[in-house]
Amino acid sequence: MTYLALPAMIQKPRALWRSFARKLASIWPKGLYARSLLIVILPMVILQCVVTYVFMERHWQLVTTRLSTALTQDIAALIDLSIAYPSEAELDTLSRIAQDRLKMDVEFLPKGPLPPSLSKPFFLTVDKALSNEIRKQIGRPFWLDTVGRSNFIEIRVLLDHSILRVVAPRSAAYDSNSYIFILWMTGTSLVLIVVAIAFLRNQIRPILRLVRAAEAFGKGRNVEFRPRGAREVRQAGYAFIEMKRRIERAIEQRTTMLNGVSHDLRTILTRFKLSLALMGGEETEEVQKDIEEMQRMLEAYLAFARGDAGEPSVSVDMRSFLEELCADAERHGHDIKMSFAGDPVVTVRADAFKRCLANLIGNACRHAKTISIDGQRDARFLTIHVDDDGPGIPADRRDDVFRPFFRLDEARNQDEGINDGTGLGLAIARDIASSHGGDITLGESPSGGLRATVRVPV
Ligand SMILES: Nc1ncnc2c1ncn2[C@@H]1O[C@H](COP(=O)(O)OP(=O)(O)OP(=O)(O)O)[C@@H](O)[C@H]1O
Ligand SMILES: [Mg+2]
Secondary structure, eight states: OOTTHHHHHHHHHHHHHHHHHHHHHHHSOOSHHHHHHHHHHHHHHHHHHHHHHHHIIIIIHHHHHHHHHHHHHHHHHHHHHHHHSOSHHHHHHHHHHHHHHHOOEEEEEESOOOOOOOOOOSSOHHHHHHHHHHHHHTOSOEEEESSSSSSEEEEEEEOSSEEEEEEEEGGGTOOTTHHHHHHHHHHHHHHHHHHHHHHHHHHHHHHHHHHHHHHHHHTTOOOOOOOOSSHHHHHHHHHHHHHHHHHHHHHHHHHHHHHHHHHHHHHHHHHHHHHHHHHOSSTHHHHHHHHHHHHHHHHHHHHHHHTTTTOOOEEEEHHHHHHHHHHHHHHTTOEEEEEEESOOEEEEOHHHHHHHHHHHHHHHHHHOSEEEEEEEEOSSEEEEEEEEOSOOOOGGGTTGGGSTTOOTTHHHHHHHTOOOOOSOHHHHHHHHHHHTTOEEEEEEOTTSSEEEEEEEEO
């Protein structure tokens, strides 16, 4: 073997092992519960199989062979006696003694052919052991039935002038009590498995509760969570609570700071306006307009930055929720259609969610004539498409429009005086969707305009 051949030799078992591991991983259950159950049950089943096999192989076979030997010895003795004392009366006595002392039914049938041999039973042990012994000790043609009757075995041996028929209890040749051992073993392990299932269930429940709490927090819902269970699970729970507290504290700090800033800036702006009003005159008009614009932008930005952290989640009927929004748009003279499929009751922060959709519908109203709203709810998501037939947004600008204060056609709209927006609508809408654990995507609607899709987990 050359030195170079070695890596290839190592690589082959490695590749084999990898493909075996991959296959194992594909059939191995994914859930922790099923995995832990397997970890407990699999060794138990393997142990039982090994013990049963060894037991059957050694003990059971040994005992059965011994019993078969003894039974065959009795039969051989009976045959010898029947040859030594062949008269009818003597044979009758022999049968009686066998009946009384050996618990066997012995009969001498007239000579004839033996019945055809039977198909071999599944558990061959007793059949094989008896056949071997008869062949060894008696050495005459014989016929054996170990399965015909449940509690007896029948043996026929061809003698010189007759056929000896022996019906012996099954227990004389067969260690039938072994089943009890297996029954006990299986019964005990079943009890142990039930206990293991109960224990595991209790261990896994706290993990599932932590998962649910983290999911709810991700969706922006209120979370009532107290760590329970094993130490490691509890530690994970406390770490989660700590993380949640830190996030909430950061949001709170941001809100407080923004409130302070807004208050201070508003005071200064009011002072500006007052001074300008006192000055009066044509020149100040421009500056006054700019200050008003600034104030409006400031309010909008603060509203955006403040977010809606405080609002609790509630169950709402999404169908009537959307109908209400449509009615608002219709009142402003827009042609709007709505459809909804699936269970309409979902848990959202109602005001925030309404603002999110109102921003999208507002945009559609501003840029298009006809609007269609299409809601769907399946097992995992609530999806709402807002489609319009306006100019749409080119694919390469769809990311930009989510940036705060970004307006796509700022110049044109301002000339036409139709856009009095601040460019925050989509940013706010996306913020709300992600605070529900979802997102907003933009695309092209079937009528060529813009399709805004809100998707939140339910
Ligand atoms: N349905 C739409 N069709 C075409 N363009 C759109 C549509 N919706 C939004 N846009 C473009 O995306 C830009 C950003 O929208 P966004 O809602 O963030 O701001 P806005 O509507 O200008 O202001 P605000 O919503 O704060 O009043 C808009 O200026 C507009 O150019
Ligand atoms: Mg808008």
